[in-house]
Amino acid sequence: MAKTNPGRFFEDYSIGDVIAHAVPRTVSGGERALYHALYPARHALYSSDEFARGCGLPSSPLDDLAAFHVVFGKTVPDVSLNALANLGYAEGRWLKPVYPGDTLRSTSKVIGLKQNSNGKSGVVWVRTKGENQRGETVLDYVRWVMVRKRDLDAAAPETTIPDLKPALDASDLVIPEGLDFTDYDFTLAGEPHRWADYEVGEVIDHVDGVTIEEAEHMMATRLWQNTAKVHFDATLREDGNRLIYGGHVISMARTLSFNGLANAQMIAGLNAGAHANPCYSGDTIKAWSEVLDKAETPAPGVGALRLRLVATKGGTPFTLKGDDGKYLPHVLLDLDYWALIPL
């Protein structure tokens, strides 16, 4: 019985620890096809090798969020198996596109620790890095979670709270080598709206909705080898619900945002993210976006939009929080990211 992985508890983390996560993964056209089957994914750069070549890339990469899910999934057995809550993300950067044939692995460095005042749990900050088979970092991001203590009498560690940017500057973004939007084909991309057509403060209702099924969210979550029990075992909770992996909601909302943001092709940065409320099978997910910032980049024809992406299950659109400052119950996701779009 001692051979199964009990996961790490709060007192098992020390500042500076580097955890090499298990189960490297080679991706192929199979993962791409499944991403298209599980989400209404239509961004042309991730759909067509020809379109990607027209943008200066060697072929169509794996969706940026698929790369994120693969890297993230590996961390679950070491970081969040005993997590009480997934508290936030910061300073996420996509550094290299991931192509079919690449093999990804992940490591996480512990960069922050703070025991809660109740003495039963604490917050752990890790900086996670995904690398390909050439040792190139394809993605890094900071994530923090609340983790249970195993031994309530374990001494509290010295509190270390990392100094994190509230949002990346546009100059922090890494543009994929060769990316060039000067010959961008707006017709094939599906919408005429370019960087200049979006204004800070503008809100876009993405209109479409998808009602979530158990089989789909479980297939998605397993595809990323995220095997947290709560997503798969209907007998765990008294209400018989399986909690849907937050990343499934992120991908659903981002792909729904095609309708109005078809040219916001690549995700370059993740500034912040909150899983505001749990999502269950039967919920109908809709999405809206708000333009938070705009910037040019050094790459030819490439601009950047900082976007808030909100996923909801019904409720009044365009409102996030109540008078008490808490997320309204219909809000599932509040994500802040940078996307690359033609000028």
Next chain:
Amino acid sequence: MAKTNPGRFFEDYSIGDVIAHAVPRTVSGGERALYHALYPARHALYSSDEFARGCGLPSSPLDDLAAFHVVFGKTVPDVSLNALANLGYAEGRWLKPVYPGDTLRSTSKVIGLKQNSNGKSGVVWVRTKGENQRGETVLDYVRWVMVRKRDLDAAAPETTIPDLKPALDASDLVIPEGLDFTDYDFTLAGEPHRWADYEVGEVIDHVDGVTIEEAEHMMATRLWQNTAKVHFDATLREDGNRLIYGGHVISMARTLSFNGLANAQMIAGLNAGAHANPCYSGDTIKAWSEVLDKAETPAPGVGALRLRLVATKGGTPFTLKGDDGKYLPHVLLDLDYWALIPL
């Protein structure tokens, strides 16, 4: 809010317009594997590279209907987003097999317009063409839909009704280059019945049935990037049903027809098609076929069968219409196509 695609309305079409549809798509072994997971697909030519080479092709192509769905899916945002009904198909021809690695795009030309007498909607005929990355047409077909008007006061266009063949002649069919059934392996194909064994008027009950699930039809429909809301959002209709994409029923019926038509390997022509009644999750689809015509072809060992393929959800088999000339409620699909089969 103005950035999302509202779709075209009846008055937005003019005779001769050519619409380049967005989001080209590169296919891989992933799409093939998913086709096998979503449908009981067993035609050997689409399952085995070795078998396909034994028939003169370089390797196993993507299923002809998968190619159709990819081409069709791209047209939805421009042709049928505001459609009230999908009325028919004609003159569909598969011109080149599609192989893993190919990138497909679609264009449609408006070839017919007729405003309805109520002044609220009209019928639009388009000829849609799917092309690969070399600019070769892989598929073309005519489809007509009933589309709402945005502005009821918009002037009616001149009525143009295209002259369409009720069915393709066998001589209209394009046989894939190199196709040769003279060394066809009936054992590996799964049935001994060849062209000569089928008689015009013969009816084949395909026996097997599949009960449809929400997760499966949504995955299939998304895989083809067909994102019409009504297939995905359970809150759209008062009855909470998601309408199943007609192409899902076509693929289910065609793959069920393996049992009795295992050697009707390739689809070469689409003569006509009617989605007789809507299909919903929980329906159990069965299929039967009728041999409508037979012809030889110029390719070695290759014959053609014209087949009616009918999908039902229960009910009396082999009857299509009631005394009123309308499809009986259990009939889902009435499809008329040409298949290639060894002589």
Next chain:
Amino acid sequence: MAKTNPGRFFEDYSIGDVIAHAVPRTVSGGERALYHALYPARHALYSSDEFARGCGLPSSPLDDLAAFHVVFGKTVPDVSLNALANLGYAEGRWLKPVYPGDTLRSTSKVIGLKQNSNGKSGVVWVRTKGENQRGETVLDYVRWVMVRKRDLDAAAPETTIPDLKPALDASDLVIPEGLDFTDYDFTLAGEPHRWADYEVGEVIDHVDGVTIEEAEHMMATRLWQNTAKVHFDATLREDGNRLIYGGHVISMARTLSFNGLANAQMIAGLNAGAHANPCYSGDTIKAWSEVLDKAETPAPGVGALRLRLVATKGGTPFTLKGDDGKYLPHVLLDLDYWALIPL
């Protein structure tokens, strides 16, 4: 109506008959991605090309059970379409790994026949062989099923009961060419436990559970082109249940066993197997293993464990049978196999 496959009945088998099964299948990265989506598959050798190369293989093969399902699926129309029960497996050996791009076909030889005393059915033993496109056998195994007679007056065949080993000896196992675990990376594999850490008699509770969905088991079963009606048609049985393919339970239990047996990478032999009770959608599958035997192998750093793998749907763990010697109702699967693990 005579063109559909009625399947073989008991009197259609003769000792020595060799049946070439239809529909060869080329596998790709798509099948691998789907295996990861359908099961919580995390064995590193089947997830990463780099990890597989570190173990002496050219790249990551298709999961051994996926290869088994492809070979098995082809036999269904000829062996088990009229089966009343799938009685057992013996002498299964994996002889060559299967890689993306390989094409598999199956043949079965009838090696045993015994009519039941009721005269209505009989037991058929077949030895099934899966071959790749080079004619190399990748897998062989014996399976026996109880099959209905078509004609109750057909004469009983001479009884032939094959002489089968209750379990393979470790020396019967074929180790894949080049396999070498001397530089095995336990960190990337996910657990530190090696061959020496397991003791005969040890029992491992794999802890995790998965609640089964209709869409998932149907997609899995179709992926292997196993089209037995009872898995797909909810109208066949009075209770409306679709019976889940036994192989789905095998794959679910084996992948759940990662948690505690992460290094039992490859399946080399199948000694015996019983589908103790039927499994239906909504059941939550859990698994436990017992170490039955241990052996060294001639390959560098490679040991073998003989394991009992049990799948359950709730109930008391670690008990298989009641006082009457019958499987308890919560037991779904009792499988006896050899796995390869680093010394």
